Amino acid sequence: MGIKIKPCPFCGGEATLTKVTNGFMHDPVTITNTYRVGCKQCGIYTKAYESKIWQDKYGVVQIEANGAMDAIDAWNRRDGENHDD
Numbered sequence: 612m613g614i615k616i617k618p619c620p621f622c623g624g625e626a627t628l629t630k631v632t633n634g635f636m637h638d639p640v641t642i643t644n645t646y647r648v649g650c651k652q653c654g655i656y657t658k659a660y661e662s663k664i665w666q667d668k669y670g671v672v673q674i675e676a677n678g679a680m681d682a683i684d685a686w687n688r689r690d691g692e693n694h695d696d
């Protein structure tokens with residue numbers, strides 16, 4: 612896939628992508644799972660990023676937001692730390 616999660620900017624520990632919540636909406640049926648990336652070693656993590664994925668009337672999958680990728684992007688930019696807001 613070529614998607615890389617950078618090591619932790621604070622401790623250099625290994626970072627992993629985690630699904631935070633399972634979610635969906637009914638009309639249209641839309642996946643709204645949320646994801647974050649965090650460090651196994653020091654425990655810092657991004658906020659949760661929500662996916663928004665559904666099928667249009669032709670059955671074509673529409674990805675309005677990919678929470679997993681957004682979380683990885685935020686982590687890799689190193690501006691996605693959770694500030695408990």
Ligand SMILES: [Zn+2]
Binds near residue numbers: 619620622623653654
């Ligand atoms: Zn760390």
